[in-house]
Every structure is written in structure tokens, then in C-alpha cells.
Amino acid sequence: xxxxxxxxxxxxxxxxxxxAHHFGQAPQVEVHFxxxxxxxxxxxxxxxxxxxxxxxxxxxxxxxxxxxxxxxARSVTPDGSPVEALLCGLQTTPxxxxxxxxxxxxxxxxxxxxxxxxxxFGRACLWQHLRDNGQLIVEEFFxx
Numbered sequence: 001x002x003x004x005x006x007x008x009x010x011x012x013x014x015x016x017x018x019x020a021h022h023f024g025q026a027p028q029v030e031v032h033f034x035x036x037x038x039x040x041x042x043x044x045x046x047x048x049x050x051x052x053x054x055x056x057x058x059x060x061x062x063x064x065x066x067x068x069x070x071x072x073a074r075s076v077t078p079d080g081s082p083v084e085a086l087l088c089g090l091q092t093t094p095x096x097x098x099x100x101x102x103x104x105x106x107x108x109x110x111x112x113x114x115x116x117x118x119x120x121f122g123r124a125c126l127w128q129h130l131r132d133n134g135q136l137i138v139e140e141f142f143x144x
Contacts, residue, residue, distance in 0.1 A: 001113050001121045005142055009111055009123050014096035015140055019063055019070060027063035027070065029092045034059045039076060043137055046112075046126055047078050055079040059087045062143075063094075072120075072141040083134035095138065104130045116141060 001009055011018055020026045037058035044053045058076045062069035075095055077083040086098055099105045111123040122141035128134070 001115075005121050008142055009113060012107075014094075014100050015071065016063060016094040016096040019065075023065045023070065025065060027065055029094055030062045030064055030069070031092060032060040032062065034088060034090075036079070037076070039078070043076055046124075046137055047135055053078050057081070057084040057087055059090065059095075061095075068143075070142075070144045072122075072143055074139040075136060076139075077134065077136050081134050081136075082132045083129065083136050086134075087136075099127060099138075102129075106130060108135075114139060114141065 008015075008018070016027060035057070037056055039047075039053055039056040043056070047053055056076045056078050058074055061073050061075075063071040063073070073095070075087060077087060087095075090098065105127055108126045108128050111125050114122040114124055116122070120141045120143065122139060124137055124139040127136045127138060129136075
């Protein structure tokens, strides 16, 4: 990952708030997809190593400053997870509202560095809801 993106990889707070601070204005959430989706093999293994979970629920969004997408994100949960209804209900509300305003959500482990298409870098974080054990992977790609 390029050195200028390292602080973003290890960010512990809200990505939405950090982007607002960095760009001097709050980003707008644009939803590109929300619904049933196949899980990638690495996502399946992150949720339940040695298990086969082919299906899940995904939400694909971008955080835009003006017309420019500065962050691309995919959030996924296993099919039938209690988190599915929460993701579905977000619409254009930032996911940070769900994760940082409910103390029952905790991040599990360290962020996983990601690279897509050779030039797009990002991270993935596994989250768990302590009360209902629902899990969520949040993948964020930096487009700045």
C-alpha cells in the first residue's frame, strides 16, 4: 500500500468523518447495489474458516465529494444474518452511524490490506455485534 494511504489503513474511527475532515465537507452516500450476492472465497473464510457460505447480503456504495467518488465500499454479511436487515435499512445513511453509535459493535482483529485492479488500494475490517453475534465485513477502497 502506498505510504500516503497507510494512516487510512489503520484508521480506528469513522471513515465518513475522516473523509469529511480531509476534504472539508461531508461526503454524500450513493448506493450502487443492495441485495443478495455471492460471497468471495476470502470473505467466506473470514466469516467461518473451513465452512462453505456461498451466499450473503451485500451493500455497495460510494462516498462522494461533489460528483467525485472518493471511497468505494462493499459491506457483506452471511445469508440469514441478523445484520442483513440493518444493511437493507440503511439506504443512504452512512454505515458509520450503525457501527459507531451502537456500543455493541466491535471490530475484530486488525484491518486487512486490499488491492484491486492494480491501482486501487483499500482495507477490510471484520465487525461483530456482541448481543446477537452478527458479523459484517466492511471493505473500503480509497479513490484519492
